[in-house]
Amino acid sequence: MTDDEAGGTQNDGQRFDRLPTTAAERTVEGRASRREVLEYFGDRFGISPETFDDYTFWEKGAGKIWIYAGEASSPVEIEAIGMTCLRTRQEHWKPTTDFVQRFGRHASECVIELEPEAARRFVAGEDQELEWDGDWGYLVVAHELAGDLEPIGVGLYVHGELRSMVPKGRQRVL
Incomplete structure (x- = not known):
């Protein structure tokens, strides 16, 4: 994250930042929270939040969400971590093909x-x-x-x- 003119933080498109657990913990405007991602997958596709208990979610760039099976320090400056799973900074959130092929069998909606x-x-x-x-x-x-x-x-x-x-x-x- 980098400082913006208002004294807050903004997205750094060159590194991965772990999603905050809730919106209340958000420090980057517009960044999705883990809870919001889990609610989206639950509400839209009926995928239980427990499906992702062993996964962490990360953002690199504006709204490109990655899912990773494990833990890592945050922030981290690497090219990739896990796989892309969701695009969030647009009118309608869009899951990726990789995500659907890997987790779509858990969907009931x-x-x-x-x-x-x-x-x-x-x-x-x-x-x-x-x-x-x-x-x-x-x-x-x-x-x-x-x-x-x-x-x-x-x-x-x-x-x-x-x-x-x-x-x-x-x-x-x-």
Whole structure:
């Protein structure tokens, strides 16, 4: 963190800072707290906060949240720690594909299951019109594989359309 003109602290985009436990402990304006991140995953996706008991959350840059299985001193100036899991400093928080593929199986809400052809189109990066009777917004997109429902990525559902959020470099034609 660096000092700002008002005497507070501001985000330092070149290092990782551990998220404060609560908003009351926040020293950087706009930084999410651990509690807010857990509430988001719980409220939006039904993922129990206990799922993350052995993980810490970090911010590097403005709103790029990382999850790490373990402890580390804060702040820390390294290139990466764990994996990115969430983008927060925008109107709607967005989980990452890596996060959904790793933790999406814990989700009980806002999970859309795709049939084989729709799943192929989604992984290829195609947007498609689909019926969905759940909430609009970011969803865990899943497909049955070997008898289990497996998360394959993040989708954005609006106005009857499922938009693929699979990053271009990870899209595949199957």
